[in-house]
Amino acid sequence: MTGTSEQKRATGRVWLITGANSGFGRAIAEAALAAGDTVVAAARRPETLDDLAAAHPDRVVPVRLDVTDQAGIAAVVADTLLWYGRIDVLVNNAGRGLIGAVEEYTDRELRDLMELHFFGPAALTRAVLPHMRAQGSGAVVQLSSMGGRFSFPGVGAYSATKFALEGLSEALALEVAQFGIKVLIVEPGAFRTSFAGAGALAQAAVIPAYDSVVGPVRTGLPESDGKQPGDPAKAAAAILAALDAERTPLRLALGNDAVDAILGNLDAAGRELREWEKVGRSTDLDAE
Incomplete structure (x- = not known):
């Protein structure tokens, strides 16, 4: 935290952004500032935001926050x-x-990732909703992934957390629309963020039997760092445009890879459903 409780004057909208020191968080913070807004930039190491705060001393407040810390969440929202x-x-x-691979994950690894990607965002969302309801407006942006729509070998744990977040957010959107609150689920593909950088990707213990399907992911993701096609600044601009739209989409896929992969997955799911539709419809009590 900043150690001050003094009242401040907000310019434009007030954003609370987690993971604001790098990647999409940093890009969104910069886009919000460029739009004339105010940013409370949360990170586990707020000193990494000193340059942003120095460039916008009246509109950026760096705060320390680990989103798995419930007490920290309450304090940041209250401040x-x-x-x-x-x-x-x-x-x-x-x-x-x-x-x-799914067999390679430990319970601890699965639970820790769920705390970070699901329980933390859920707690933050619950903490801000009473205030957004009272003011009759607001927006919750959930950074998911194209891996929040479908999964593939080697990323089952990551996708599971994003699937959970998307399911929660889909219900949330229907619940809070009556209060003037928007919910936007963002589903990026491969962007030039720190996600695949050295030391950023955790690796489960290896079972060699899965090398043929998980091995390419183990090597391919780190090797893609700095070569991804997506531009985080353009992603941030798209997110702001979606929030400002009269009809904000529930889901926003970003990047040609994400759009193509999600369309392909939807087509395949539709074909499978139609292939087994007759069987599915035959299971009701009154079915012939």
Whole structure:
């Protein structure tokens, strides 16, 4: 935390962004600032945001937050409301990767990733909703992934957490629309963030039997670092445009790879459903 409880004057919208020191979090913070807004930038190491705060001393407040810390979440939300009186946009962005076959994951690895990608965002969302409901407006942005729509070998744990977040957010969107609150699920493909960088991807213990299907992911993801086609600045601009739209989409796929892969997955799911439709319809009590 910043160690101050003094009231501050907000310019534009007030954003609370987790993982704001790098990747999509940093890009979204910069886009919000460029739009004239105010950013409470949360990170486990807020000193990594000193340059952003120095460039925008009246509109950036770095705060220390580990999104798996429930008490920390309550404190950051309370301080933001004390400083500015409102939170207009919550961006749940903090996250990391984990590579491994399902048999390779430990319970601890699965639980830790779920704490980071699901329980943390859920707690932050619950913390801001009473205030957004009272003000009759607001937006919750959930950073998911194209891996939140479908999965593939080696990323089952990551996808499971994003599937959970998307399911929660889909229900949330229907529940809070009546209060003027928007929910936006962002599903990026491969972007030039720190996600695949050295030391950023955790690796489960290796069972050699899975090398043929998981091995290419273990080597391919780290090797893609710095070569990904997606531009985080363009992604941030797209997110702001979606929030400002009269009809904000529930899901926003970003990147040609994400759009192509999600369309392909939807087509395959539709074909499978139609192939087995007759069997599915035959299971009701009154079915012939």
